[in-house]
Amino acid sequence: MSHRVLVEAGPAAGVAVLKFRNPPVNALSLEMLMELVISLEKLENDKAVRGIVITAENPGIFLAGLDLTEMCGRNPAHYAKYWEAVQELWLRLYQSSKVLVAAINGACPAGGCLASLTCDYRVMADNPKYTIGLNETQLGIIAPFWFKDTLVNTVGHRAAEQALQLGTLFPPAKALQVGIVDQVVPEEQLQSAALSVMAQWLAIPDHARQLTKTMMRKPTVDQLVKQREADIQSFVGLISQDSIQRALQTYLQKLRQKKG
Numbered sequence: 040m041s042h043r044v045l046v047e048a049g050p051a052a053g054v055a056v057l058k059f060r061n062p063p064v065n066a067l068s069l070e071m072l073m074e075l076v077i078s079l080e081k082l083e084n085d086k087a088v089r090g091i092v093i094t095a096e097n098p099g100i101f102l103a104g105l106d107l108t109e110m111c112g113r114n115p116a117h118y119a120k121y122w123e124a125v126q127e128l129w130l131r132l133y134q135s136s137k138v139l140v141a142a143i144n145g146a147c148p149a150g151g152c153l154a155s156l157t158c159d160y161r162v163m164a165d166n167p168k169y170t171i172g173l174n175e176t177q178l179g180i181i182a183p184f185w186f187k188d189t190l191v192n193t194v195g196h197r198a199a200e201q202a203l204q205l206g207t208l209f210p211p212a213k214a215l216q217v218g219i220v221d222q223v224v225p226e227e228q229l230q231s232a233a234l235s236v237m238a239q240w241l242a243i244p245d246h247a248r249q250l251t252k253t254m255m256r257k258p259t260v261d262q263l264v265k266q267r268e269a270d271i272q273s274f275v276g277l278i279s280q281d282s283i284q285r286a287l288q289t290y291l292q293k294l295r296q297k298k299g
């Protein structure tokens with residue numbers, strides 16, 4: 040039984056809706072990652088499901104990204120386990136044979152943005168409070184190569200380089216302009232817009248669309264698959280550095296003080 044991920048049958052045949060519900064901010068904790076992987080595996084094996092709309096149960100925060108508390112003050116074995124789970128989620132999403140449509144109904148930084156970038160199409164609610172992007176450099180860390188590759192595959196090299204160096208979080212109109220999302224709609228129309236685009240994608244025969252998707256994505260997937268263990272060791276080495284730990288602690292403190 041999953042607590043942090045809700046899977047519902049969509050209003051249209053063949054469509055499931057996967058909702059994030061990990062309060063307070065839908066951070067990708069280890070438990071959340073594991074529940075997501077299990078839910079995605081079940082959906083992948085369900086022949087009746089051809090498409091999945093991915094969204095947050097409560098509007099406001101789509102995903103707050105990776106859970107910073109999983110990357111601060113822990114031991115190397117924990118960092119390795121956590122990173123393997125992050126890799127696993129990305130591999131499941133990016134290689135999914137289903138049509139994935141992200142209905143972005145809230146803040147979507149870093150790991151949240153990555154999850155949305157694995158989808159085939161992104162619709163974002165037109166709310167200036169919501170932003171999306173790979174903001175890692177603002178935290179004093181760097182987006183790993185496969186985060187970078189996923190962004191490059193979406194927006195191209197120049198736009199990705201600029202966005203990554205600056206750690207830009209784009210509001211909806213800018214996100215559309217740069218191509219990080221495909222469509223921006225009034226907030227109350229988000230779910231219907233996602234279902235409408237899903238219907239267009241499902242009009243294509245599955246086998247042709249799936250083979251095309253695999254052809255487009257395989258080179259990027261292979262890069263990680265062939266060096267998964269090295270990537271884990273690289274993450275553990277970097278995240279364990281005192282300077283990185285200090286940077287993450289400072290960022291977390293700033294988030295906590297924001298309220299005070």
Ligand SMILES: CC/C=C/C/C=C\C/C=C\C/C=C/C(=O)SCCNC(=O)CCNC(=O)[C@H](O)C(C)(C)COP(=O)(O)OP(=O)(O)OC[C@H]1O[C@@H](n2cnc3c(N)ncnc32)[C@H](O)[C@@H]1OP(=O)(O)O
Pocket residue numbers: 063064066100102103104105106107108146148149150151174175178180181182183184270271273274277278291294295297298
């Ligand atoms: C080979 C590899 C090489 C490696 C290089 C090394 C490292 C690279 C590794 C990984 C890449 C990292 C990816 C990430 O995803 S890092 C996370 C990035 N996320 C963010 O920057 C978002 C931060 N959060 C926010 O901006 C806001 O919280 C948000 C807009 C989501 C919501 O704002 P709101 O005002 O509604 O809530 P808050 O009061 O800010 O937060 C409530 C509560 O939640 C805590 N919180 C927020 N975000 C996170 C998070 N991502 N992880 C853990 N906890 C989080 C926040 O501190 C508050 O806690 P508390 O005060 O205790 O209630």
